[in-house]
Amino acid sequence: MSREASGNPARATDFARESGQARSESLLAVNLVGLRTIMRKEVKRVSRIWVQTIVPPAITMSLYFVIFGSLIGRRIGEMEGMPYIAYIAPGLIMMAVITNSFSNVVSSFFGAKLQLYLEEMLVSPLSTATIVVGYMIGGIFRGLAVGVLVTVVALMFTRLTIVHPWITLSVVVLVAAVFSMAGLLNAIFAKTFDDISIVPTFVLTPLTYLGGVFFSISLLSPTWQAVAMANPILYMVNAFRYGVLGISDIPIALAYALIIGLFVALFSLNMWLLSRGRGIRS
Amino acid sequence: MDALRLENLRKTYPNGVEALKGIDLTVEEGDFFALLGPNGAGKTTSIGIVTSLVNKTSGRVVVFGHDMDRARDAAKACIGVVPQEVNLSMFEKLTDIVINQAGYYGVRPRLARQRAEKYLKALHLWDRRTDIARNLSGGMKRRLMIARALIHEPRLLILDEPTAGVDIEIRRSMWQFMRAINEAGVTIILTTHYLEEAESLCRNVAIIDQGRIVENDRMTRVLRKLHHETFVLSLDEPLYAVPDLGSFTVRLRNEQELEVEVTRNQSINQLFGMLSERNLTVHSMRNKANRLEELFLRLVENKPGASGQGQQA
Numbered sequence: 001m002s003r004e005a006s007g008n009p010a011r012a013t014d015f016a017r018e019s020g021q022a023r024s025e026s027l028l029a030v031n032l033v034g035l036r037t038i039m040r041k042e043v044k045r046v047s048r049i050w051v052q053t054i055v056p057p058a059i060t061m062s063l064y065f066v067i068f069g070s071l072i073g074r075r076i077g078e079m080e081g082m083p084y085i086a087y088i089a090p091g092l093i094m095m096a097v098i099t100n101s102f103s104n105v106v107s108s109f110f111g112a113k114l115q116l117y118l119e120e121m122l123v124s125p126l127s128t129a130t131i132v133v134g135y136m137i138g139g140i141f142r143g144l145a146v147g148v149l150v151t152v153v154a155l156m157f158t159r160l161t162i163v164h165p166w167i168t169l170s171v172v173v174l175v176a177a178v179f180s181m182a183g184l185l186n187a188i189f190a191k192t193f194d195d196i197s198i199v200p201t202f203v204l205t206p207l208t209y210l211g212g213v214f215f216s217i218s219l220l221s222p223t224w225q226a227v228a229m230a231n232p233i234l235y236m237v238n239a240f241r242y243g244v245l246g247i248s249d250i251p252i253a254l255a256y257a258l259i260i261g262l263f264v265a266l267f268s269l270n271m272w273l274l275s276r277g278r279g280i281r282s
Numbered sequence: 283m284d285a286l287r288l289e290n291l292r293k294t295y296p297n298g299v300e301a302l303k304g305i306d307l308t309v310e311e312g313d314f315f316a317l318l319g320p321n322g323a324g325k326t327t328s329i330g331i332v333t334s335l336v337n338k339t340s341g342r343v344v345v346f347g348h349d350m351d352r353a354r355d356a357a358k359a360c361i362g363v364v365p366q367e368v369n370l371s372m373f374e375k376l377t378d379i380v381i382n383q384a385g386y387y388g389v390r391p392r393l394a395r396q397r398a399e400k401y402l403k404a405l406h407l408w409d410r411r412t413d414i415a416r417n418l419s420g421g422m423k424r425r426l427m428i429a430r431a432l433i434h435e436p437r438l439l440i441l442d443e444p445t446a447g448v449d450i451e452i453r454r455s456m457w458q459f460m461r462a463i464n465e466a467g468v469t470i471i472l473t474t475h476y477l478e479e480a481e482s483l484c485r486n487v488a489i490i491d492q493g494r495i496v497e498n499d500r501m502t503r504v505l506r507k508l509h510h511e512t513f514v515l516s517l518d519e520p521l522y523a524v525p526d527l528g529s530f531t532v533r534l535r536n537e538q539e540l541e542v543e544v545t546r547n548q549s550i551n552q553l554f555g556m557l558s559e560r561n562l563t564v565h566s567m568r569n570k571a572n573r574l575e576e577l578f579l580r581l582v583e584n585k586p587g588a589s590g591q592g593q594q595a
Binding site: 027029030031033034036037038040041044048112115116117119120121122123124125126127277281282 | 295327330333334335336337354355356358359361363365367368369370371372373378382383385386387388389390430434
C-alpha cells in the first residue's frame, strides 16, 4: 500500500545526527551510564526522605542499647566472655542493616511499579541485570548508611574494636546485598501495600530476633539449637560478630558459604523473574 | 526504511481475551501516523508490545530494521513513548525525571542536562524545573512526559493519547510542537480520541477494531471513502415542518436548524439551489461531526456509508 511518508530531509538531520551518536554508544556504555543513574536516583531517594529512612532505625537501636544493653544488660553480666552490651552490638547493627536494605528495595521497587514509573526503565535498552544491580546498590547504600549510624550509637554505650575488619566489611556488604535481593523478590510479587508489609512483619522480624542477636545458641537445648541452625540470619549475625568481636557460634566458612549461596540464588531468581516479565509486564 | 513493521501480531491475555488477532502494519520513516480505534480495540496492547511493556503471544515487531526478539536493545533505543496513563515519579523534580530518563538510554549527564533544558523550554516547563511532578497540572504532566520521551532523541515517537485532558490552547501548541518534531525527522505514531487532531496532524491512518485492522491507508484516501457528510444548516426564519429537498435526506433538529446528508454523488450547489427554490435562507453551515469521526463511527459500528475497500481480515 503506497504511503505519503514525508519528512523534510534537511531538517531531519538534527535528530538523526544526535540520535546516531547515542546509538554508536556500546551496549556496555549504555548500561554503565544507566547503572550510575539508578544508583544516583536511589541514593537521592534515601537522602531526600532521610527522616523516614535513616533516623527511625537509629532511634529504635538507641532504645535497644538503653534497655537491653545498659539497663537489663548490667544484670545479665557477660555472654561468651563479653560484656552483654558489647555482645549484642554487632547483632543490633546487623539487624538494622537487614531490615533497611530489605525495606529500601521493596518500597522503592514496589512504589515504582505501583505508580507505573518503573516503565521508564522497562521501555529503555537497559538490561535486566543493570536494573537488578542498580536497586541492589541502593539497598546496600541504605543498609550501610543505617549500619554506620547504629555503630556510632553503639559506640556511645560500649567500646568496639573490630578484630577482623575485612570479614566485618565483606559480611555486612554481602548481607545487605542478600536482603536487597529478598526485598526485590517481595516487590516483584507484591500487588498491594499489605504484600510488602507481611514479609518484614511475619518473616524477617521473628527470624532476626531468633537469629542470635540477643543470645548465644549455646544457651539453647540441643533440639532448639538444631532448629536455630535452620535460620539463615543466625549465620549472618554470627559471621558479623566474628568480624567485630572474634567470637561466633557458627564456623565462619559455613556462614560465608550460606550467605554467598543465598545471594546467588536470590539474584538468579530475580533475574529470571524480571526477564520473563513476572510482576512487571502483561 | 520502515520505522515500524508489525507482522501477524497476536496477543491473548491469560483470561482468554484475544486483544490482537493478527495485526499487520507498516509505518514508514518520517511518517505522522494515526492509530485509531474505540476503547478496548487493541491500540494500547499494540503499543505495549512495541515498547516491550506487554509480552506478545506471537508475531514479529521490527523497529528500524531491528527485530524486537533478536535485537531488543537496539530496537528499544530507537523508541520514545508517551503512555496514556501518567507514569511519573511524583516526588521527583522535573529536571531529575528527564535527566534520569536520559541516563537509562546511556546519555551522559552533561548532554542530558543540555537536552533537559532544550526540551523543558520547548514544552514551556523550564520555569517549573525545580518543582516536583506532583505539583504540576494535568496538561503540564502530559508535556513533561513528552519531554521525557524525547530526551534520548528517538527516531520513533509513540504518543498514546498525548492531549487527553489538555485544554484547547495547550493542545494547539502541542500540535505545533509535534509537527515540528515530525518535520525534524522523527516518525510519530499517534493514538487519540480527538479525531480532529488525527485528521489535522497525520498523513496515514490505521483503524483498529476488536483486535483487527479494519482500515489502513493515506488519510486523504480514507476520508474520500466517506460516502456522505452531514451538515447542520442554521436558518434565518424558523421552520415547523421538514422541507422536501428532493434526493437529500433531511431532518429538522429544531425550528432553526436543519440536518442534511450530502452523498458523494450530490453537491452542495444542488442543495443550496433547492433551499433557494423554497425561499429558505441559510446564514451559517457546519459539519455535524468531524469527517474522520464520521468515517470512524461507520467503520467500527459496521454502518453502511464507508466503502470498506481497505478492510483486512
